[in-house]
Amino acid sequence: MSQRREELARALEGTEERIAAACQAAGRDRDEITLVVVTKFFPAADVATLVELGVRDIGESRDQEAKVKVGEVRDLLGDGRPMPTLHFVGQVQTKKAGSVGSYADVVHSVDRERLAQALERSAQRHDRRLEVLLQVDLDPDPDPDRGGLAPADLLEVAERLDELEHLRVRGLMTVAPLGAEPQEAFARLAELSARLRERHPEADWVSAGMSSDLEAAIAHGATHLRVGTAILGSRPSHR
Numbered sequence: 001m002s003q004r005r006e007e008l009a010r011a012l013e014g015t016e017e018r019i020a021a022a023c024q025a026a027g028r029d030r031d032e033i034t035l036v037v038v039t040k041f042f043p044a045a046d047v048a049t050l051v052e053l054g055v056r057d058i059g060e061s062r063d064q065e066a067k068v069k070v071g072e073v074r075d076l077l078g079d080g081r082p083m084p085t086l087h088f089v090g091q092v093q094t095k096k097a098g099s100v101g102s103y104a105d106v107v108h109s110v111d112r113e114r115l116a117q118a119l120e121r122s123a124q125r126h127d128r129r130l131e132v133l134l135q136v137d138l139d140p141d142p143d144p145d146r147g148g149l150a151p152a153d154l155l156e157v158a159e160r161l162d163e164l165e166h167l168r169v170r171g172l173m174t175v176a177p178l179g180a181e182p183q184e185a186f187a188r189l190a191e192l193s194a195r196l197r198e199r200h201p202e203a204d205w206v207s208a209g210m211s212s213d214l215e216a217a218i219a220h221g222a223t224h225l226r227v228g229t230a231i232l233g234s235r236p237s238h239r
């Protein structure tokens, strides 16, 4: 085994142990939870290695990087191995929606109708279906750069998205506000999820929890964890 492969295998195992312990503490089954390994800033070779180690769900957050990497991963895996499910977890500029809709399977960060419409057009053009999550901003002092819908707008936007044929609203996503207790944000997200499900019972995914707060997310019902650093290491510094 190469050194990097060993490193990734060990980190993956460590993360699985944390997930197992948190599931046990919360009385939940491991198979209620999807681990999305966020590989932004790391090379396609790492993605291919993770797939070989059994990872089925990969997260990316920057279109320019992701669209190139998807092709590289496909080449590295060859015909024998299925591609992982690609989750787009970062902010999407409306003008990038055409590209993101051509390769992503799940978009976690839909936070406005215009973006949803642009993704719909892209999915239609490429004859694909996209699963989408509505990103909610739970920061009492919202930062527009981080994205996310105001909780008050959630149900109305979900209603409108129902009309888009190539998108399927599967649930909610949030990033715990900086400097606040993640527990509080995740409890709030769970409440919003329950309200959304009254009208949209199939929208039962809850994407919450990253390297530093996955235990809190599992305690509050997360179905999807987005974990980068704890598995791949610190991201290479960038511009």
Ligand SMILES: *Cc1c(COP(=O)(O)O)cnc(C)c1O
Residues within 6 Å of the ligand: 038, 040, 061, 089, 090, 175, 210, 211, 212, 226, 227, 228, 229, 230
């Ligand atoms: C990068 C990223 C993650 C992963 O964060 P880590 O702290 O490295 O685990 C999760 N969610 C989103 C939206 C991200 O951009």
